[in-house]
Amino acid sequence: MIFLIFLGEHRDKKKEVDPVFMLDFISSIEDPRIDRTKKHSLETIMIIAICAxxxxxxxxxxxxxxxxxxxxxxxxxxxxxxxxxxxxxxRRFL
Structure with a gap:
């Protein structure tokens, strides 16, 4: 499975990205929420939203x-x- 996304300086060009890379990238994003309020991981929220x-x-x-x-x-x-x-x-997170 390959995703086509726009990245940084390549906004005008489609770039193939391995889903594992995408998950690793999302995992590197700092989660601004308070730990006790986290019912769903940042990765779960972002991956579902992106796929949807x-x-x-x-x-x-x-x-x-x-x-x-x-x-x-x-x-x-x-x-x-x-x-x-x-x-x-x-809505709150994104």
Whole structure:
């Protein structure tokens, strides 16, 4: 699986990115939330949102619906023991 994304100075060019690289990159982002308030990891929130938008989601509700519909698949790669983040979680975090 390869994602096509826009990166930094290459905004005008599509660049192929390995999903493992993408997850490593997202993991390197500092999470600004207080530890005790974290029900979902930053990686979980970002990966679901990115995948949902790539698949056409245009709202926080649509991102949540995407996560719910793809729960079984996403659970293979992400820790979803607390379920899919709510649309409010996506809105607050992103």
């Amino acid at each position: 938008v790539i698949c056409g989601a245009k709202s926080w509700n649509e991102i949540e619906v995407y996560g719910t519909l793809k729960l079984e698949f996403l659970s293979k790669f992400l820790n979803l023991e607390n379920g899919v983040p709510s649309h409010d979680t996506f």
